[in-house]
Amino acid sequence: MKQAIVYHEDYNKYDLGIDHPLIGDKPKNTIAILKEKNMLSEFSLFTPKKATEADLLRVHDASYVEHVKQLSQTGGWLSEDTPAPKGIFEVASLAAGGSMFAGEKLFEGYNCTVNPLGGFHHASKGHSSGFCFFNDIAITIEYLRDKHHLKRFMIIDLDVHHGNGTQDIYIDDRTVLNLSFHQDGRTLYPGTGRVETIGRDDAAGYTVNLPFPPGTGGMSYLKAFKEIVPPITRQFQPEIILYQSGVDSHHADPLADLNLTYQTYYHLARQITELSQETCKKLLVLLGGGYNSTACIKSYYNIICGVLGKQDYLEEADIPDTDPEGVKNIVSQLKRFLGDYWNL
Numbered sequence: 001m002k003q004a005i006v007y008h009e010d011y012n013k014y015d016l017g018i019d020h021p022l023i024g025d026k027p028k029n030t031i032a033i034l035k036e037k038n039m040l041s042e043f044s045l046f047t048p049k050k051a052t053e054a055d056l057l058r059v060h061d062a063s064y065v066e067h068v069k070q071l072s073q074t075g076g077w078l079s080e081d082t083p084a085p086k087g088i089f090e091v092a093s094l095a096a097g098g099s100m101f102a103g104e105k106l107f108e109g110y111n112c113t114v115n116p117l118g119g120f121h122h123a124s125k126g127h128s129s130g131f132c133f134f135n136d137i138a139i140t141i142e143y144l145r146d147k148h149h150l151k152r153f154m155i156i157d158l159d160v161h162h163g164n165g166t167q168d169i170y171i172d173d174r175t176v177l178n179l180s181f182h183q184d185g186r187t188l189y190p191g192t193g194r195v196e197t198i199g200r201d202d203a204a205g206y207t208v209n210l211p212f213p214p215g216t217g218g219m220s221y222l223k224a225f226k227e228i229v230p231p232i233t234r235q236f237q238p239e240i241i242l243y244q245s246g247v248d249s250h251h252a253d254p255l256a257d258l259n260l261t262y263q264t265y266y267h268l269a270r271q272i273t274e275l276s277q278e279t280c281k282k283l284l285v286l287l288g289g290g291y292n293s294t295a296c297i298k299s300y301y302n303i304i305c306g307v308l309g310k311q312d313y314l315e316e317a318d319i320p321d322t323d324p325e326g327v328k329n330i331v332s333q334l335k336r337f338l339g340d341y342w343n344l
């Protein structure tokens with residue numbers, strides 16, 4: 001397997017302020033831990049460029065792109081939870097450019113590429129919130145669709161928040177299988193991602209939502225993953241897998257209430273890498289959300305260990321589920337809703 005990572009110093013300017021949960025220097029710290037553990041040398045390192053306006057416009061409305069540009073000049077607020085600091089247009093375009101660049105490398109002989117500033121899944125075509133400006137996942141998909149004429153994209157979004165922006169964009173597109181595991185929207189932002197939302201019209205079955213009850217631990221989560229993700233991936237046969245590997249599902253994360261542990265991330269990344277090797281050999285890893293500055297860097301490290309199949313990943317005590325029956329129940333419901341489309 002051949003792997004690459006993209007990084008730009010300016011990534012660390014994606015900083016929404018001192019009092020904001022999003023931590024600006026995460027990309028720098030991610031690179032630092034890989035260096036410290038002697039793993040950076042296993043990756044080719046590339047410096048990405050900003051996505052152009054034409055790239056953004058493959059997904060976003062012109063009026064929305066203009067709105068972000070205006071805010072970026074004056075400073076302001078994109079939404080109640082998302083301040084728009086001066087210069088954010090350039091930095092958000094760079095983040096999207098990084099995902100595009102990493103995606104393109106998968107067509108130049110690399111099997112797995114990583115963007116440490118990616119996975120902005122709350123951005124819709126014409127509006128956004130949740131610390132996101134441009135949906136780099138969709139921007140990458142539309143760029144690759146144009147350039148390489150792909151017909152089967154798979155998104156595996158394991159960030160603790162539902163990827164509502166990505167879902168809005170692809171709810172009626174059967175060329176994009178959009179799978180999201182997240183904390184139940186009745187208990188967490190953005191409130192969407194119900195199990196019965198499975199896609200519209202002829203795209204029914206191509207949106208997959210698994211909402212977990214608060215308190216779900218790594219064991220139940222992994223079991224649910226194994227029951228749902230490998231069979232769907234094998235049946236869909238994606239031409240590329242985009243893995244939004246948010247780690248805000250960790251028990252120490254201040255924004256959410258799932259109880260995943262470091263080793264959960266290793267096992268998830270390992271299995272997704274194996275699935276990509278078995279199908280398309282093209283895996284784009286977008287290191288999504290994570291708001292505990294220590295835990296999130298360690299969790300990202302374990303994801304990279306999983307990608308590389310390294311055994312020296314970090315471990316901690318497992319946290320028992322508070323509602324194992326609730327998890328079993330929701331997995332059975334999902335299987336029922338998807339029964340006409342996938343053999344599960």
Ligand SMILES: [Zn+2]
Pocket residue numbers: 159160161246248289290
């Ligand atoms: Zn998140």
